[in-house]
Amino acid sequence: MKKLSEVRVENGIGTLYVDGKPFIGLGGELHNSSASSTEYMREKIWPALRPLHVNSIVATVSWEQIEPEEGVFDFQIVDDLIADATKEGIKLTIIWFALWKNGISSYVPEWVKLDRKTYWPCVSLNATKVSTRFGDNAHRTISPLCKAAVEADARAFRALMKHIDEVDTEGTVIMMQIENEIGLIGSPRDYSDFANARFAEPVPDAVAKEYGVSGNWREAFGTDAEEYFMAWYYSTAVETIASAGQAEHNIPMYANAWLQQYPDRPGAYPSGGPIMKMRRMWRLGAPTLCMLAPDIYVPYFEKVIAEYSSDGNPLFIPETQTNVRSAATVFLAVCEYNTMGFNPFGIESVFGVKREMDSGFLMSLNINMSAFSNEGSEVYLPKSYELLHSMMDLIIPARGTGKLRGFFNGDTDTGKLIPFSKYDVHVTYGGQMQGKPPAGGAILEVSEDEFYVFGTNFRAEFVPKNNEMLTVEPIRIEEGKFVDGKWVRGRILNGDERRVSIPFMPSIIRIKLQSYETC
Ligand code: DGJ
Numbered sequence: 001m002k003k004l005s006e007v008r009v010e011n012g013i014g015t016l017y018v019d020g021k022p023f024i025g026l027g028g029e030l031h032n033s034s035a036s037s038t039e040y041m042r043e044k045i046w047p048a049l050r051p052l053h054v055n056s057i058v059a060t061v062s063w064e065q066i067e068p069e070e071g072v073f074d075f076q077i078v079d080d081l082i083a084d085a086t087k088e089g090i091k092l093t094i095i096w097f098a099l100w101k102n103g104i105s106s107y108v109p110e111w112v113k114l115d116r117k118t119y120w121p122c123v124s125l126n127a128t129k130v131s132t133r134f135g136d137n138a139h140r141t142i143s144p145l146c147k148a149a150v151e152a153d154a155r156a157f158r159a160l161m162k163h164i165d166e167v168d169t170e171g172t173v174i175m176m177q178i179e180n181e182i183g184l185i186g187s188p189r190d191y192s193d194f195a196n197a198r199f200a201e202p203v204p205d206a207v208a209k210e211y212g213v214s215g216n217w218r219e220a221f222g223t224d225a226e227e228y229f230m231a232w233y234y235s236t237a238v239e240t241i242a243s244a245g246q247a248e249h250n251i252p253m254y255a256n257a258w259l260q261q262y263p264d265r266p267g268a269y270p271s272g273g274p275i276m277k278m279r280r281m282w283r284l285g286a287p288t289l290c291m292l293a294p295d296i297y298v299p300y301f302e303k304v305i306a307e308y309s310s311d312g313n314p315l316f317i318p319e320t321q322t323n324v325r326s327a328a329t330v331f332l333a334v335c336e337y338n339t340m341g342f343n344p345f346g347i348e349s350v351f352g353v354k355r356e357m358d359s360g361f362l363m364s365l366n367i368n369m370s371a372f373s374n375e376g377s378e379v380y381l382p383k384s385y386e387l388l389h390s391m392m393d394l395i396i397p398a399r400g401t402g403k404l405r406g407f408f409n410g411d412t413d414t415g416k417l418i419p420f421s422k423y424d425v426h427v428t429y430g431g432q433m434q435g436k437p438p439a440g441g442a443i444l445e446v447s448e449d450e451f452y453v454f455g456t457n458f459r460a461e462f463v464p465k466n467n468e469m470l471t472v473e474p475i476r477i478e479e480g481k482f483v484d485g486k487w488v489r490g491r492i493l494n495g496d497e498r499r500v501s502i503p504f505m506p507s508i509i510r511i512k513l514q515s516y517e518t519c
Helices: 038-052 076-088 147-167 193-200 205-211 217-246 276-285 301-308 326-335 347-351 359-364 377-390 392-398
Strands: 006-010 013-018 025-029 056-062 091-101 173-180 253-258 291-296 317-320 341-344 404-408 415-419 423-429 440-447 450-456 458-464 470-483 486-492 500-502 507-517
Touching: 013 173, 025 091, 025 347, 025 377, 038 076, 038 347, 038 377, 056 076, 056 341, 076 091, 076 147, 091 147, 091 217, 147 173, 147 217, 173 217, 193 217, 205 217, 205 276, 217 253, 217 276, 253 317, 276 291, 291 301, 301 326, 317 326, 326 341, 326 377, 326 404, 326 440, 326 450, 341 347, 347 377, 377 392, 377 450, 377 470, 377 507, 392 440, 404 415, 423 440, 440 458, 450 458, 450 500, 458 470, 458 507, 500 507
Parallel strands: 025 056, 025 341, 056 091, 091 173, 173 253, 253 291, 291 317, 317 341
Antiparallel strands: 006 013, 404 440, 415 423, 423 458, 440 450, 450 507, 458 500, 470 486, 470 507
């Protein structure tokens, strides 16, 4: 049995340890239905993943599939998934699709779906309905206040984790995502009689203590009361589920968030979900989770990862765009914000598996169709992954030292000035072109006069620090690559080519410099 994976937060940086060693997952999340069929996985998905240079993927296991009858479990699909991933040398983060998926309860087994008395849904009020493109989903969402439902989910999850503990002898499963994009859509809270009664009661002691508040939910949290109320009940439900599973197989578990975004009202984005604004409530309610993870489809990628890597929250990106921007954002996420994993959504579609998501459906999820344009991603994303993998032995120890700095041209910036020990570096972003990555990359200082510069679509110029009257001069510039952790040089760039210019195709340059006084 391999060592179980774990997340450690060291100097504010989260690191995922797999078999005792730091691991950065460069992968992707599969489409929702792919992993429900072993045959489909074998015929379409595993072959499509091979050219991508992924070392891990985010795949799904659903409650409806493993517990078709109450108390009767069938783990064949889990066994096949783990065995095939192990054979492919790909680690798995498994999403537990159970009580909630994008707010609604579509993945519960039939025997739960058909018993709406025992497993009762949320209720919305006409007066409080939040207009969303997703519709009013309260009646499709089993209430997190429904104890019978939460306990049934926890029993199934415990059985799943016990089974994984028995069969996963190679440590292929490295993390578990509990549910998916939790929160109530269409209504700020559950207005069932049961929930109304809880809302009118004093807040639980733990909440009163954490926030220094008293009285009922409205008195304690004012106009934000609905969201805090739902966050408490969702997070404590998740705690019941996650802790039941972790007792059987102790690997890291997290919850992912549909971001707080336009239109910015709880219920228009899932109310009570694990967004950073609710982190104190989620940490209090669900201490078993090691982090809250963002699903990023908004254009302001850097702002989101800055937020989700702050306040001791380890960064892990379970979903992001699959378009060509990801070939650039990955450098920022890994080298500047220390992500433990990076996963464009529907990764199998980069190499030809058809996407079955139309623009109307994506609008209901508040996602722009362009997030999933494949144009260029099949060329550039695997190259970015290959390059980053080849440098992992250098990247991992440099995280958080200030000697590794990443960047990305999120919008219309022209560049960035980055300070290193002896020099500053002017990074000038290349232009934006259809089907090509925007600028994104990183610089690694290996000694004060020697650097690796890598990424896509930018130029770098080494300059003296502001107040120094020095000339900074390249001594040697080389193209090349890392093979088995060793630098193997290509051309020596001199004469007409004497500069650090990284093309669209992800690549790396090594530069050695000197500086001297000229007057
Ligand atoms: C976000 C969800 O978390 C995923 O399961 C999937 O539905 C994508 N959106 C689709 O774009």
